[in-house]
Amino acid sequence: MTLTERRTGTTARVPVPLLLPAVLGLIFLLLPLVGLLARTPWSTLPQRLAEPEVVAALRLSLLTSTLATLLCLAFGVPLAWLLARVEFPGRRVVRALITVPLVLPPVVGGIALLLALGRRGLVGSWLDSTFGITLPFTTAGVVVAEAFVALPFLVIAVEGALRGADTRYEEAASTLGATRWTAFTHVTLPLVAPGIAAGAVLCWARALGEFGATITFAGNFPGITQTMPLAVYQTMESGDLEGAVVLSLILLAVSVTILAALRDRWLTSS
Amino acid sequence: MRRSRVAVAGLAALLAFGFAGCGDDNPGSGTASSGNAVTGPVTVFAAASLTESFTTIGERFERARPGTTVTFSFAGSSALATQINEGAPADVFASAAPTNMAAVTSAVSPTTFVRNQLVIAVAKGNPKGVTGLAGLTGADLKVALCAAAVPCGAAARTAIEAAGVKITPVTLEQDVKAALSKVKLGEVDAALVYRTDARAAAAEIDGIEFPESAQAMNDYPIAVLKEAPNPVAAQAFVDYVLAEGITVLTEAGFQAS
Numbered sequence: 001m002t003l004t005e006r007r008t009g010t011t012a013r014v015p016v017p018l019l020l021p022a023v024l025g026l027i028f029l030l031l032p033l034v035g036l037l038a039r040t041p042w043s044t045l046p047q048r049l050a051e052p053e054v055v056a057a058l059r060l061s062l063l064t065s066t067l068a069t070l071l072c073l074a075f076g077v078p079l080a081w082l083l084a085r086v087e088f089p090g091r092r093v094v095r096a097l098i099t100v101p102l103v104l105p106p107v108v109g110g111i112a113l114l115l116a117l118g119r120r121g122l123v124g125s126w127l128d129s130t131f132g133i134t135l136p137f138t139t140a141g142v143v144v145a146e147a148f149v150a151l152p153f154l155v156i157a158v159e160g161a162l163r164g165a166d167t168r169y170e171e172a173a174s175t176l177g178a179t180r181w182t183a184f185t186h187v188t189l190p191l192v193a194p195g196i197a198a199g200a201v202l203c204w205a206r207a208l209g210e211f212g213a214t215i216t217f218a219g220n221f222p223g224i225t226q227t228m229p230l231a232v233y234q235t236m237e238s239g240d241l242e243g244a245v246v247l248s249l250i251l252l253a254v255s256v257t258i259l260a261a262l263r264d265r266w267l268t269s270s
Numbered sequence: 271m272r273r274s275r276v277a278v279a280g281l282a283a284l285l286a287f288g289f290a291g292c293g294d295d296n297p298g299s300g301t302a303s304s305g306n307a308v309t310g311p312v313t314v315f316a317a318a319s320l321t322e323s324f325t326t327i328g329e330r331f332e333r334a335r336p337g338t339t340v341t342f343s344f345a346g347s348s349a350l351a352t353q354i355n356e357g358a359p360a361d362v363f364a365s366a367a368p369t370n371m372a373a374v375t376s377a378v379s380p381t382t383f384v385r386n387q388l389v390i391a392v393a394k395g396n397p398k399g400v401t402g403l404a405g406l407t408g409a410d411l412k413v414a415l416c417a418a419a420v421p422c423g424a425a426a427r428t429a430i431e432a433a434g435v436k437i438t439p440v441t442l443e444q445d446v447k448a449a450l451s452k453v454k455l456g457e458v459d460a461a462l463v464y465r466t467d468a469r470a471a472a473a474e475i476d477g478i479e480f481p482e483s484a485q486a487m488n489d490y491p492i493a494v495l496k497e498a499p500n501p502v503a504a505q506a507f508v509d510y511v512l513a514e515g516i517t518v519l520t521e522a523g524f525q526a527s
Contacts, residue, residue: 114455114457118455118456118457119456119457120455120456120457136440136457137412137440137441137457137458215444219414219440219441219442219443219452220417220441220442220443220444221439221440221441221442222442225441233444234417234419234442234444236349236352237346237348237349237352237417237419237420237444238348238352238417238418238419239348239351239352239355239373239419241352241355241356
């Protein structure tokens with residue numbers, strides 16, 4: 001068997017037991033989207049896009065998911081670094097705890113947030129009495145809910161990138177006299193930048209689609225806490241299926257466009 | 271007896287996308303509905319405000335008609351109407367307002383069975399001293415209302431207009447129980463809910479009556495659905511609600527229509 005034969009063999013002869021489920025899996029993922037497109041009232045689409053409630057919900061969604069991503073970056077990257085680079089007792093427990101919001105139904109996350117940060121919550125009551133800050137029913141509350149469910153995505157992605165990165169560069173930096181902080185900012189961060197970008201994109205996408213924790217913790221009011229997923233739900237609930245389809249499509253189009261643009265710019269190297 | 275708000279919606283979505291062929295969704299219902307025997311499963315979609323009363327009525331119906339099992343899906347009437355129109359396999363629909371019943375194209379001659387009216391739900395002991403709708407206008411007071419598409423939201427709008435006040439809610443909830451839970455949690459100071467919901471939660475909250483609620487009375491219609499998988503038992507359940515069930519409902523604070 002020559003080298004060329006072997007190389008073409010990897011692409012040409014795909015085993016049926018792998019190909020069949022793969023294609024079925026793909027169809028399963030795409031079929032609902034086809035269903036959405038099939039029922040889209042294309043003629044009324046531009047009018048819907050111009051409705052002030054739709055514009056408000058879209059703007060709120062983009063604003064809150066971006067803020068939530070920045071919040072996640074600020075806290076998530078250091079947390080991922082700690083988990084990947086520092087040996088401390090209970091590290092495995094901490095790592096397991098971080099994945100809890102991933103497996104928690106978002107509604108449960110919303111209830112938990114209410115009990116912790118709500119007006120009568122563990123920390124929330126103190127925030128209210130000391131600073132007069134209440135998070136539920138505010139745009140800041142939406143950001144908190146989105147960050148809560150999206151943070152694990154960022155931490156896991158960045159920790160994976162850090163573990164995969166070659167630590168010898170950091171060791172070389174410290175032998176040359178760099179402090180751990182300098183090594184982090186000048187060596188580690190540039191090294192894992194693609195991983196951080198990938199994590200941030202995943203985090204942003206999760207925040208954009210967030211529904212359960214948001215409606216439970218932040219409530220539902222147009223312009224203040226009603227993000228696109230909430231607007232889709234309320235439109236559907238009120239019997240306006242056509243409107244819900246249009247809103248879903250707008251959300252889908254915006255997120256796919258932004259993700260595609262980011263992918264071309266930042267993620268092609270990875 | 272089980273309550274499933276989301277499961278039924280999920281099932282409806284699956285059916286809509288054509289995955290229903292994977293298995294037999296309704297074992298037993300085919301044989302149960304043959305003939306005129308009242309037996310087998312009955313699926314009832316009911317307004318969230320009927321949760322407590324219908325749960326009790328369901329238990330009594332199952333005892334009175336051995337062989338039947340009643341399954342409820344409680345949610346906002348508008349959400350239920352949407353699910354039924356999308357093909358959710360329901361036998362009976364009980365709505366908190368005629369508009370949501372009218373939205374369901376498959377409802378067979380709906381009958382109004384009770385009426386309900388709004389009260390202001392506040393924390394136990396009424397710490398903010400709310401006495402009427404005019405007391406809810408302040409910016410320092412957080413108010414939850416139902417969304418306008420839900421009957422309790424539509425009634426709230428009518429009552430607020432009748433009072434001639436301007437109330438800015440902090441949230442628009444998807445059903446009356448969600449609005450009530452925001453009061454229970456202490457996240458809002460007041461919510462407009464039905465008298466029956468306030469009475470069911472009397473251990474945790476107080477219900478303040480206000481005169482304008484008389485102008486926003488809700489008629490509750492009930493109907494068997496045209497595509498009911500078990501029409502015989504469905505009709506028996508509706509008959510039971512209209513006869514024996516009324517006592518349970520009036521005890522809960524509903525008014526006989």
